[in-house]
Amino acid sequence: MGTTQLETVPEPKYWHLKTVLSEALDSEFAVGEILPNERDLAARFGVARATLRQALEQLELEGRLQRRRGVGTTVAPPRVGVAVAARHTWPGAAGDDWQPVDSAQSDTVPAAVARLLETAPGELMHIVRRTRVTEGQPLAAELVYIPAAAVPGCAEAELLTGPARAYAVLRELQSLELTGQDRTVELGSARAEDARQLDRLPGAPVLVVTTRYVSGGRTTAVAVSTYRADTCRLTFGESDAVALLAG
Template identity: 70%
Template sequence: MGTTQLEAVQEPKYWHLKTVLIDALDSEFEVGEILPNERDLAARFGVARATLRQALEQLELEGRLQRRRGVGTTVAPPRMGVAVGPSANVWPGAGRDAWHTIGCVEAVAPAPIAAVLGTAADEAVHTIHRERVMQGQPVATELLYVPAASVPGLSPMLTPASHAPAVLRELHTLELDGEDRAVELGSARAEDAKHLDRLPGAPVLVVTSRYFAGGRVAAASVATYRADTCRLTFGDSGTVEVTHHQAEGRRAS
């Protein structure tokens, strides 16, 4: 890396520095390689460390870099696709669902979810915690909320191990009328951050889904994806696809 003069640039210094760093990542660094420390980088580019941090944070948000605990800042690998849903109008857990169930409890849903489901503010609903892992890396964590009214035939004698499968089986007996999704940028809650191996407050993509049956919302889910390594694409089928970085790959691009 050579020293670059940024004083005459009209755009913010950190933004121009970001483009300079991208060129360096493409030409001088391999995927997974650790970058020099901030002091050395700031000296090479003739910028303040605060400016450098802004540029590095932007590159991390865009998925070019990864900050790993106990390692440092490394060059991120290329991306691969992960579909949010297998197809339209399919219940969660049905067919070739890529989610893995962690557990299920009966708990009061957050107020916005209770409003979506039409349940009372203090009414407990079946809450299934699921996650997605690809090539050993956490991709997303999800909470699926199913009110008791949607699974009236559920046996009251459920063990922790049988709770989630029983809720999903009962839910699948309903005729799914349709579903919709909303995507927004958010910040990782402490619990989500732990499952995604991120720090609390890290940027995430939140996908909220509603499942309709019998003229009402029969279930709702909130899936949280790492925003620093994910992007959303929309194909001809309208299916949302999330992509994340592969564990292995070629030179950063």
């Protein structure tokens, strides 16, 4: 054959672009600094804006950049380590970093949650909403699902509103004995409501942590926490390892 194919696999432009930009971020930009706008950057690299955006999207996914409509693209600080370990404590126990927002009742929950709770369709549930914030930045949003039958003592909580109502429901939960819990972590995209709470656009990538709380041999509560994937690094520490390093 005349024109022999060179060994090189043609690297996509956006991939190469991402590499170049990544190195530039390391060497030429400080955290918080704003980059040139997308149209200028695209022109500078001789590509269409869509291609440039594909590279920026990757970098944002990796937590290197932060883009905000109407403002610009800035260099992101390193990801925040967020502890998710807190072994064997109910949501709302002393020392957890969540802030109750409100609580509501509903008889319809996501199918995945219903499956974990082994509830019948239409069973009444408390849904407690909480947020997790660090230095003014929202990190995560959470919904805690609790079958109303499991916490009969908080029926009068219905008279309360806002955080007070959320506290009342969680307090009732803490009177039960917690015998076990487990967690799953998976990738998801932010629902519209979560996105608003996390100061992101709908569909933004999030880490979804699902915690199942077991009491008396039965799943008594399920918490679905959605963390901003761009800014968070979940840490599952063990206190003994940490203690060793500190000592």
